[in-house]
Amino acid sequence: MYMHRNVTDKFIGTVASCDIISTGSWYGDLPDGVPKEVKLNRKDYYIEEIQHISIKEAISVTYGIKWEHISKPVEDKIESFSTTEYTIEESKKQYLLELMGRRFSDDIDLYDEDECAVQVQLINTEDQEFIYEFPFDNTLRAMSILFRQILGMPTLLLFDGNREKDRIQELHIEVQKNMYQEYGDVNTLHFNWNEPSISIDCNSKQFGHSSYSHSEYVDNQMIHQLKQEIDFHLGETLYRLNSFSLSESHDLDRDPARGGIVTVRIKWAHKEDTLFIGNVTNQYVPTWYKNLINFIHAHTRDKSLQEFLQSNHTSDRRIYTYCSVYIFKINQEFYYRTDRNDIYEGDIVKVPFGSDNAVRTGRVESISYHTRYDVPYDLKRTKFIIDKDIEIIYDTNRYRYDDPYDL
Template sequence: MYMKRNVTDKFTGAAVSCDIISTGSWYGDLPDCVPSEVKVNREDYYIDEIQHISIKETISVTYDIKWNHISKPIEGKIESLTTKKYSIEENQKNYLLELMGRRFSDNCILYDEDECSVQVQLINTEEEKFTYAFPFDNDMRSMSILFRQILGEPTLLLFDGNREKDRIQEIYIEVQKNIYQDYGDVNTLCFRWNEASISIDCNSTQFGYSSHSHSEYVDAQMIHQLKRDINFHLGDTLYNLKAFSFSKSHELDMDPARGGIVTVRIKWAHKEDTLFIGNLTDQYVPTWYKNLISFIRTHSRDKSVEAFLQSNHKSDRSLYTYCSVYIFKAHQEFYYRTDRNDIYEGDIVKVPFGSDNAVRTGRVESISYHTCYDVPYNLNRTKFIIDKDVEVIYDKNPYGFDAIYDEQK
C-alpha cells in the first residue's frame, strides 16, 4: 500500500484512539445551508463531502462539505454539517482499534500528498501520534466493510471510498412496442430487492399471446449475484439518473412504433423515485439499460427478458404502395400491395384470394402510399397483386365476358 507518512516510524504499541478523515464527492441534494449560487450552478463546482470518524471513549462521525469552482478562484466550506454518535460495545471498539494498530504497523511507502483522500491519525498508550495519508485503497476494502457493518452505517467513505449511496428497493420496467393502429405489445418486469423473485409479464395484442413468469424458483445465490452486479457496475449511473429524461432523437424516429417506449422506475430507500422514459431504438437506448437487461437475462436465464430489448431489425423508412381492389366474384374491396409503377386506378388485375390463394380478377379502386407505421392493413399479411389483366379475365362465368364487363360498368 502506498502512503505518505508524517512520522518516520511505523505504528508501535497499542492504539487507544483513532481519527479517520475521508474526502469524496458529494451525492444527492445539497443541504439548505449551501449558497444558492452553488446549487443553481452545481455543474461548475467540485463539491466534496468530508467525513471525520473519531474513535475515542465513544465513536462519532462528523460530516462537512466544501466546494471549489472549476475555473474561478471561488471556494467555500461548511464545517460540522452534522454529527452522529454511535453506541457500540467496549470489546467491539477495542477490536477496531487493535485492527487499525496492526494494519499500520506494516512498512509503508511514501505517496504524493495531493493524491491522498484519506488521513488516519493513531495515538498509542504512550501518547505518541502517528499520521498517515493515502488515496482510497481497495486493499483495505474488507476493513472498510467491517467498520460499516459494526457501526451500521453503509454511507461511510472510510479507506476504500466504496460507500453505499442509497439502497435500491425496486426496479420496475415497462416496454411498449408496435404502438400503431390496433396493435400493441406491453411487457412489464418487476424486481424487488428484498424478495428472491423476478416477475415478468409479456402481452401482445398484435400476435394474440400473453405469458407470465414469476421466477420464485430463482435461488438466493443468483439474486445476491444479480444485485451485486447491478450495484457494482451500474450503482453510480442509476443513482445519478435525472428524475425524468426523454432521449433526443431524429424527427423520423420520434414515432414510438419504430422501437417502442421504455419506462424505468427505481424506488430507493431514502431518495425519491427515479423515473426514466425514452425511445427503445437501437440508436438511442442507453448503454446502462442494455447492461441492466443483460444482467437480469444472464442470472435468471429467462428468455422472455429479450422482449425488453429493442428489435434487431433496422428502422424501416420505406414507402409501400397499397391498392384497394374490388373483387368481382366476392363483390367486396380488399387491400393488396404492389411494387410496380404501371398500375393505375381502373386497371383490371389478377390477385390471390382466400386461404387457398385462388386467382381472382378485380378492379383497382384507389392507390395510396404508406410507411410501415400507418399502413391500412398489416404489412406482413397483405398479399401482392399478381399482374395486370390486359387480355383475359380468368374468373369463369356462365354468361361469358360481356356479363362481367357489364358488371364492371
C-alpha cells in the same frame, strides 16, 4: 501503523467523541456546488472528495469538494455541499466509539504526512485530544465495512477508501411500442433481487402475445448468476445513471415517440430511485440498456425479451402503397400492398388469400400512400398483389374462412 499527532502514541481512556475525515477521488457526477468551469473541464483539474464523519451527541456526515487546476496556479478550494444527520440507537453509537478506542490504543507507526488520506480525531472523557493520520489501509477494511453497515451508507470512504456501490433491490422495465401513432403493445419486466423473482410479460393488441411469468419457476442459481453479471458489468453505470426524460433530447421526434418509450426504474438499498425514460430506437437507447436485456436473455432464454428492444424497421421515410381490393365471391374488401406503379383504381388483380394463399381475383377500389406510422393494416402482415388480370376470372370454390391474412 499510524502517525501520532499529539502527546502520546496511543489512545488512553474512554472515547467521548470522534471525527473521521477522509479524502479520496470524487465518485460520480459533480454536484451543483462545483463551478461550471470545473465541471466542463474536469480533466484539467485534480478533484477530491472530503468526507467528514462526526460522532458526538448525534452522527453527521458532511461532504465537500476540493479542486485544483493541474497546470495553472489556482488556489485550492473546499466547498461544503451536503451535511446529513443520522439517528441510530445509543448502544450502536457507543459501540462505534468503543471500537475506535480499542483500535487506536494499539501500537502505531509513523508515516510521512504527504501520504495520509485519513485523519482521525478522538477526544476522551477527560477532554484530551488524540489526532492520527494515515493512508487508506486495507487491514482496516473489516472495520470500515462494519461502520458502513451500522450507518447505512455504503459509499463512505472511511479507513480503507474502498467505498461500496449501493445495492440494487428491484429493477422494473416497461416498454410501450409505437404501433401506428399509438402505444399498442405494452411489455413489462420486473426483477426482485431479494425475493428472488423475475417476471416477463408481453401483451400485444396486434399479435395477441400471451403473458409469460417466470416468478413461479425461477431458478435460484440463475438469479444469483444474473445478479452477479449485472452488478459486475453494469453496477457502476447504473449507480451513476441520472434521471432522464424524453423532453431533454427528443424534441425532434414524433409524438408518440418514434419506436416507442422505454422506462427503467431501479430501486436501491439506500439512495433514491433511478428513473430512465428513453426512446426505443438505436439512436437513443443506450448501450447499458441493450446489455441489460442481453444479460437477462442469456440467463432466462426468454425469446419474448426481443420485444424490449427497438424494432428493426428498414426505413422511417419510405412510402408504402396500399390498395383496397374487393374480392369477388367473398364480397369484402381487404388491404394489399404493391410496389408497382402501373396499378390503378378499377384494375382487376390476382391476390393471395387465406392461410393457404390461394390465388383469388378482385378489383382495386382505392389506392392510398402511407409511411409506416399510418399504414391502415400491419406492415409486416399485409400481403402483396400478385399481378394484374386482363380477364375477370370468377372464383368457383367457396372459401371457408373470411380472413385473407390468416397465416
